[in-house]
Amino acid sequence: MRTAVHDRGGVAAIEFGIMIPLLSLMVVSVTDIGLALYRKMQVENAAQAGAQYAIVRGFDETGVTSAVTAATNSTAINASPKPYQFCGCPTSSGVSTVSCGAVCPGGAQAGTYAMVSAQGTYYTLINYQIVAATYTYSAQSTARLQ
Template sequence: MRAAVSDRRGVAAVEFGIMIPLLSLMVVSVTDIGLAIYRKMQVENAAQAGAQYAIARGFDASGISNAVTSATNSTAITASPGPVQFCGCPTNAGVSAVSCGAVCTGGAQAGTYATVSAQATYYTLINYQIVAATYSYSAQSTARLQ
């Protein structure tokens, strides 16, 4: 009996067997977080690509929507809500919508702007039970056209 108690062979294998599920969960969780952040960056880049398209080629709702969906290799990204063209004046808080032809503060003519939106949903790799299984990301980019 004394020999069995002092025998240390196989201890490393038992410890490895106990630790491998925890290490595997950590690897999957870190990968899941990375993929979620990557999806968020894809959505932001898609909205910016749509705004860049509008700057370069003018306002074309279908062309902008195609630029948004084609900006990444993800099929989950949509241009929703659709792109919007409006007239506005720049302010400290952003762009305030005004009627076209209006004169802004400072005497400048109101400019033409386009707002492009993109959105996608990320589904986690496994159900963690303590956090949500889906995350919805959306981004919006506004650019002056004229």
């Protein structure tokens, strides 16, 4: 009995057994964060792909929507809200909407723009109880066509 009290054999195995769930949770959590960031980048790239389509081929709602969904292999990404075309003037804070044919404050004609939006949902790998189980990412891209 005295030797059993001072015996240290198997202590490493017991410590490993205690630590492996914590280490596994850490690995899954880091992977989950990486996948969530990747989904966010996919949504941003899909919105940019739709705007690039409108620049190259002209504004076509169906074509732009197809470009957004085809930009990634994820079925969780879509063009929402629908892409639209508008006339506007560039300002320091973005593009202000004006009627087509209007003259901008700088004296130039109002340009034609396309606004493309993409939206995607990410579902976490496990339910962490302290954070949401789903995240919805959205991105917009505005491009001048003329």
